[in-house]
Amino acid sequence: LALTSTCALAATPIPRLVQHDGRYALLVDGKPFTMLGVQAHNSSNYPGALPKVWAAVKDAHANTLEIPVAWEQIEPVEGKFDFGYVDTLVAEARRNGVRLVLLWFGTWKNTGPAYTPEWVKFDDGRFPRMLGRDGKASYCLSPLGEQTLAADRKAFVALMRHLKQIDEAQRTVIMVQVENEVGTYGTVRDFGPRGEAAFRQPVPAAVLARKKPPVPGAANGTWSEVYGPYADEYFHAWAVASYIEDIAKAGRAVYDLPMFVNNALRDPLEPLAPWKGNFASGGPTYDVIDIYKAAAPHIDIAGPDLYAPQSASVVATLDKFQRPDNALFVPEMGNAAAYARYVYRILGSGAIGVAPFGIDYADYSNYPLGSKRTDKTMVEPFGTIYAAFAPLARQWGQWALEGRTAGIAEGDDRKPQSRALKDWGVTASFREWQFGTMGADAKEEDYPPGTTAPNGGAAFARIGDDEFIVIGQHVRLQFWPTGANDGKRFMFARVEEGRFDAQGRWQMERNWNGDQVDHGLNLPTQPTILKIRLRTY
Ligand code: N0T
Structure with missing residues (x-):
């Protein structure tokens, strides 16, 4: 018997991303899997909140739930880990017949440190905040804080080790998002002593090889010499991506699940220009995907979070994020009815998956980013579409990998x-x-x-x-x-x-x-x- 179960264990292939001619599929149990996903609300990551999540998952006919695992909940006391919530979540996901994508809310959640444990949040000495150009402390933890990185990495590795233990035989968890909507509002980079010293270093060769300067600059040299007016933002993107790489790499060494980052977008339609406070600097915006690829090879995908419902903006964003080196994956989009039609466009374009955000019967409305509603009528526009796709989720993924699919969503102009x-x-x-x-x-x-x-x-x-x-x-x-x-x-x-x-x-x-x-x-x-x-x- 022991022998049989060992064999069964080894026979469940780990999820992975495969590529063919610049098109992608997520393999789950060794076969393509189109993720018909939903994301729960931010605060639903507790056992007591899950019943209202599963009810919405069911109405949505989703095959995957994206849900946070917070650093503050798994390591409330430094070095003492509690995976009770993760165990409940995985067991209940299996009972509900859905897969999980776990969202690691660590050093950065929407750029801020709110999901770090208290022993991190309030210890600026050990876990330094960034400094702005004016020398004032930012709210945002610095990507150059070595102890912050070591502590986040340690917690993340503990999570991945635990997942391997409980899920290796079943692979209920199919991907992991590392941090959430990273970058920084209010300052373009860390102007503290560490930031200043690192900014004066030469641009790493891996970055030079991938990221061409938007305006002519030196072929190599410091960030300013190569990237001119874009130097501050690109340096920060490199610093944040390198930090994430370190965490992802250590986690994958323990349990090698596909990993991705999500992006609070910059406007895809306005002409490219150096950062002027209009988006989170250092996040994986479309213009720095190359820097993320160079700095973070253990991150498979940079995915766009769609919260601007205008069709021109959605289409431009999808076009910018779908690249031969970056699978299309939409980790979040608004849960308002206007977004439902984009499922056709996204899955038709060959995305590995999509997830409207806030599909959860917790009494919380995401309006104006999403729906005014919090009941079945909020879920239904997505649920009817997912119900049609659901039996095809495997086959559709295979067709997408072979380049056989296309998708259209009605434009705001209503034109053919x-x-x-x-x-x-x-x-x-x-x-x-x-x-x-x-x-x-x-x-x-x-x-x-x-x-x-x-x-x-x-x-x-x-x-x-x-x-x-x-x-x-x-x-x-x-x-x-x-x-x-x-x-x-x-x-x-x-x-x-x-x-x-x-x-x-x-x-x-x-x-x-x-x-x-x-x-x-x-x-x-x-x-x-x-x-x-x-x-x-
Ligand atoms: C998202 C969600 C959650 C055109 C908002 C969106 C989630 C995070 N952030 O409900 O907080 O965890 O990833 C940011 C939207 C920016 C506004 C764009 C307006």
Whole structure:
């Protein structure tokens, strides 16, 4: 018996990120896994708070819960660790049939030290704060504090060691976020003695090799010589990323789970300019992803937290964070209904996962960042979409890795959008009735109900040369021949509506024809799944 269980243990592969031609999949139990995630509220990381979390996870049809583990709760007294909450969390996640992404709230949570233990928070001598340019102390712990780093690393390693002990056989925990929305508000870097000394050092070769200066500078030398007006921010990004690297590396040496950082964004649409107080300096903003890659090779992904709902901003951010060297992963986005349509865009783009934030029935509303609501009606816009994707979570991850997917979310301009899916194009249009075409002179009251705010979207998977799976809502789709099919005549061979069963097998419910295809494929309010086959003749 002992032998059997040892074998079973060794046979559960550890989660890992794989890459193929610049596209990614998160492997869980050795197979691609699309994370249909939700994140709990910040203060729900206690056993007594979990029932209200699981209820929302269930309504969301999520397969993964992201939830904090706070340094203050695992090491309230220095050197004495308490993993009671972690044990409860992991056991309950298994009972609820979901995976976990743990968020390490250590030295920095939204840049601040609030989740450090009291023995850290109030000992400025041992755990120094940064100094601003004016010499005044910042609220933010310095990334150059050696004792802070050693203490955080020690606690994180203890957590990873404990996870290995309790979870190696089951792999309920699939990823770990190291710190939360790091960087610093109010000062661009640490101007204390350590900061000044480090700032005068030459830029490390690994950084030089990856990060080109936005304005011409010296090929090597000090931060100022190479990066000119960007030197302070880039130096701080390097200091914070190096600190995180040290923690992640030590943690992975003990238990090698994929690890990531999340970012409170800078505006992706305004022209790049040196820091002027408008975002957290030193965080993994899009312009310093190269510095994070150079300084923190044990961090797999820098992910954007989407809290600006404007479609132009969301699209620009997704484009900046999805790179051949950076898997697309959205660790947080607002839980307001306006964000739900972005799930199609994000998963269609081949992201490894996404998680609306604050999906939790604790009586706390995230408005105006998120929804005004705190009940089922807050969860539902995400839950209906996740329910459609859920049986496909494995298959979708495989299709994404193979580059077979695409996604569209209705824009704030309500205009049609097109995508090329190899030899077929598809155009999505919005606010259309299911039959016929609206006149150009349509007034607001002429539009279909439920379309006052943008909420349409569709995700596509090209499962054969002429065959597609589409999941979508509030959208009209029109296919057209392109590439090798360019100029050919074509018809639908088959437009099946149905669903995937729990084993991921297609269950056809009806075949769309006649009115249901003559005016485009009109996906209704509820997320709908089609299996489409086109043919040329
Ligand atoms: C997020 C969450 C939580 C355009 C806010 C968002 C979470 C943290 N921070 O509920 O605190 O732990 O990661 C920052 C949003 C910045 C405002 C952007 C407005």
